[in-house]
Amino acid sequence: xxxxxxxxxxxxxxxxxxxxxxxxxxxxxxxxxxxxxxxxxxxxxxxxxxxxxxxxxxxxxxxxxxxxxxxxxxxxxxxxxxxxxxxxxxxxxxxxxxxxxxxxxxxxxxxxxxxxxxxxxxxxxxxxxxxxxxxxxxxxxxxxxxxxxxxxxxxxxxxxxxxxxxxxxxxxxxxxxxxxxxxxxxxxxxxxxxxxxxxxxxxxxxxxxxxxxxxxxxxxxxxxxxxxxxxxxxxxxxxxxxxxxxxxxxxxxxxxxxxxxxxxxxxxxxxxxxxxxxxxxxxxxxxxxxxxxxxxxxxxxxxxxxxxxxxxxxxxxxxxxxxxxxxxxxx
Amino acid sequence: xxxxxxxxxxxxxxxxxxxxxxxxxxxxxxxxxxxxxxxxxxxxxxxxxxxxxxxxxxxxxxxxxxxxxxxxxxxxxxxxxxxxxxxxxxxxxxxxxxxxxxxxxxxxxxxxxxxxxxxxxxxxxxxxxxxxxxxxxxxxxxxxxxxxxxxxxxxxxxxxxxxxxxxxxxxxxxxxxxxxxxxxxxxxxxxxxxxxxxxxxxxxxxxxxxxxxxxxxxxxxxxxxxxxxxxxxxxxxxxxxxxxxxxxxxxxxxxxxxxxxxxxxxxxxxxxxxxxxxxxxxxxxxxxxxxxxxxxxxxxxxxxxxxxxxxxxxxxxxxxxxxxxxxxxxxxxxxxxxxxxxxxxxxxxxxxxxxxxxxxxxxxxxxxx
Numbered sequence: 033x034x035x036x037x038x039x040x041x042x043x044x045x046x047x048x049x050x051x052x053x054x055x056x057x058x059x060x061x062x063x064x065x066x067x068x069x070x071x072x073x074x075x076x077x078x079x080x081x082x083x084x085x086x087x088x089x090x091x092x093x094x095x096x097x098x099x100x101x102x103x104x105x106x107x108x109x110x111x112x113x114x115x116x117x118x119x120x121x122x123x124x125x126x127x128x129x130x131x132x133x134x135x136x137x138x139x140x141x142x143x144x145x146x147x148x149x150x151x152x153x154x155x156x157x158x159x160x161x162x163x164x165x166x167x168x169x170x171x172x173x174x175x176x177x178x179x180x181x182x183x184x185x186x187x188x189x190x191x192x193x194x195x196x197x198x199x200x201x202x203x204x205x206x207x208x209x210x211x212x213x214x215x216x217x218x219x220x221x222x223x224x225x226x227x228x229x230x231x232x233x234x235x236x237x238x239x240x241x242x243x244x245x246x247x248x249x250x251x252x253x254x255x256x257x258x259x260x261x262x263x264x265x266x267x268x269x270x271x272x273x274x275x276x277x278x279x280x281x282x283x284x285x286x287x288x289x290x291x292x293x294x295x296x297x298x299x300x301x302x303x304x305x306x307x308x309x310x311x312x313x314x315x316x317x318x319x320x321x322x323x324x325x326x327x328x329x330x331x332x333x334x335x336x337x338x339x340x341x342x343x344x345x346x347x348x349x350x351x352x353x354x355x356x357x358x359x360x361x362x363x
Numbered sequence: 364x365x366x367x368x369x370x371x372x373x374x375x376x377x378x379x380x381x382x383x384x385x386x387x388x389x390x391x392x393x394x395x396x397x398x399x400x401x402x403x404x405x406x407x408x409x410x411x412x413x414x415x416x417x418x419x420x421x422x423x424x425x426x427x428x429x430x431x432x433x434x435x436x437x438x439x440x441x442x443x444x445x446x447x448x449x450x451x452x453x454x455x456x457x458x459x460x461x462x463x464x465x466x467x468x469x470x471x472x473x474x475x476x477x478x479x480x481x482x483x484x485x486x487x488x489x490x491x492x493x494x495x496x497x498x499x500x501x502x503x504x505x506x507x508x509x510x511x512x513x514x515x516x517x518x519x520x521x522x523x524x525x526x527x528x529x530x531x532x533x534x535x536x537x538x539x540x541x542x543x544x545x546x547x548x549x550x551x552x553x554x555x556x557x558x559x560x561x562x563x564x565x566x567x568x569x570x571x572x573x574x575x576x577x578x579x580x581x582x583x584x585x586x587x588x589x590x591x592x593x594x595x596x597x598x599x600x601x602x603x604x605x606x607x608x609x610x611x612x613x614x615x616x617x618x619x620x621x622x623x624x625x626x627x628x629x630x631x632x633x634x635x636x637x638x639x640x641x642x643x644x645x646x647x648x649x650x651x652x653x654x655x656x657x658x659x660x661x662x663x664x665x666x667x668x669x670x671x672x673x674x675x676x677x678x679x680x681x682x683x684x685x686x687x688x689x690x691x692x693x694x695x696x697x698x699x700x701x702x703x704x705x706x707x708x709x710x711x712x713x714x715x716x717x718x719x720x721x722x723x724x725x726x727x728x729x730x731x732x
Binding site: 080082083085087088090091095096098181182184185188191192194195204276279280281282284285286288289324327328331332334 | 439440441442445469470591593596597598599600601603604605607608609610611612614626629630633636637638653654656657658
């Protein structure tokens with residue numbers, strides 16, 4: 033395993049390769065995923081032009097935006113060398129809090145703000161246990177997963193939240209003709225990507241994930257940063273919850289099965305190394321879009337479900353192969 | 364390298380949680396023959412079949428004694444199984460000699476369910492009520508319960524017959540299929556095209572219903588067109604996205620959507636509502652009334668098909684009491700179930716709850732589950 037910190041912008045100015053080569057070196061996996069999305073769109077569009085109708089683009093890009101938003105925070109946590117398997121349960125808890133406040137008559141901005149703040153608070157506890165008590169993050173978050181999933185069902189008794197006020201349902205609205213979930217996804221991805229690439233804080237996360245001891249030796253406050261990255265991840269989980277809870281007219285007390293795995297997978301397929309130290313949030317968002325596109329495409333081209341795994345498996349292999357060739361070329 | 368392997372594994376599991384699509388031909392989870400009902404209201408004639416359930420080994424005489432009963436549904440925390448456990452509690456209160464509690468996995472996972480049942484066998488109970496997450500996988504642990512002298516009765520989702528004594532059948536598959544397809548034909552017309560949103564193709568109940576719906580539709584509404592069936596897990600947002608994709612793909616051709624689970628049906632109704640297609644695209648489905656009230660009140664959904672799950676739990680508790688007392692023995696043709704009256708024995712070792720209920724604007728507010 034390499035301890036080389038994969039810091040995209042720190043290439044010495046003396047050897048400046050061409051723009052395209054640098055782009056490919058820094059964003060190889062992201063470009064491959066993007067290319068897969070484009071090829072898929074082109075092929076399915078030829079089979080059935082309705083695939084690129086405005087309605088279907090909304091379904092693909094907005095319908096899964098909450099996964100992409102949650103995957104931004106997850107990518108940051110994984111880049112820092114940790115993991116969070118409790119985010120699905122957290123989103124379930126936050127959705128119930130948000131919906132309960134909305135139905136109780138609180139102003140909708142409170143109902144939207146609450147999941148973000150509670151998400152940050154919950155993850156501050158998780159982050160502190162990971163950073164200061166030095167319990168591996170997978171253990172802490174597995175515990176949190178059970179507590180939150182069990183607690184949610186005990187608390188709600190399994191009843192669904194209905195009669196949500198129309199003003200609360202932000203995911204069903206549009207700004208400048210664009211669905212809100214799409215705007216959330218794009219704006220948050222761009223801001224997070226810039227912040228991760230250009231801020232000292234963002235770059236320190238790559239250093240910690242690459243080699244925590246080396247990072248500590250260079251003066252990075254590893255513990256504080258670890259707590260902070262979990263808190264930020266909690267905020268993204270809260271933002272994802274806003275989209276998740278307002279997409280339909282009812283909020284269920286159960287969350288989609290394996291949501292945490294879906295979010296982790298989006299990050300990993302997008303090029304975030306599960307070992308920490310490399311990857312971008314652009315990749316995680318593109319991977320979410322790729323899988324949403326595959327899901328829709330399979331319906332449009334009438335591919336039998338029994339072919340689905342084969343199709344996805346082939347795509348994964350192609351993606352991974354391209355990435356390996358790229359890395360081999362660079363080393 | 365570990366990273367690569369892990370990503371491939373994660374991707375495979377990811378694929379199961381995202382969408383699955385299927386072309387029009389139904390290749391469902393089982394190859395059992397279908398048995399569509401008559402197109403009018405003629406009831407089916409049940410062929411007599413010998414008892415094929417199991418029996419407990421050296422069960423103590425429990426006649427009239429208080430029974431310690433555990434109810435293990437597929438999962439806890441959803442409206443449907445809250446309603447069945449309410450029915451069990453109602454019956455327990457009425458009978459007076461049942462001490463029942465509900466304890467199930469927090470998600471519909473067969474491994475968790477097996478572990479739970481195993482723990483209750485060890486801790487010692489008189490009776491087990493269950494709704495199986497997998498009919499075959501649950502059989503060994505239920506047989507272990509029978510071998511320990513415990514009375515075992517299923518409801519909602521069956522196991523293999525010899526792994527339990529009786530199964531309370533909420534509605535025969537062909538009965539539900541008839542109610543669903545008739546409701547759809549009434550709303551879309553005899554030549555309407557429809558699609559189905561289900562949980563997974565291999566979920567036992569849903570697979571049987573769809574097979575029976577196909578048979579009944581071919582027999583009684585031959586001009587209707589079955590476009591496609593899609594999977595949406597037990598995931599509300601995925602169900603919403605899948606319904607949207609169907610609306611986008613077929614445009615005006617699509618006249619109706621069947622929701623096969625209480626998660627898929629409200630999500631499908633929400634998709635139709637948000638696409639402003641209420642009245643143009645009918646939604647008919649299996650769902651709990653509470654989840655469907657907003658859509659029924661908005662006139663977007665006219666028919667919600669389901670049996671009454673409170674009655675189902677209530678009947679299951681009565682059946683367990685009758686089995687423990689010895690009043691329901693192999694060869695019986697009916698059983699008394701309190702306020703539900705006499706329920707008939709079908710298929711050897713099953714008790715039929717009755718015809719399904721179609722909830723509509725007129726009656727949906729009388730139900731709270």
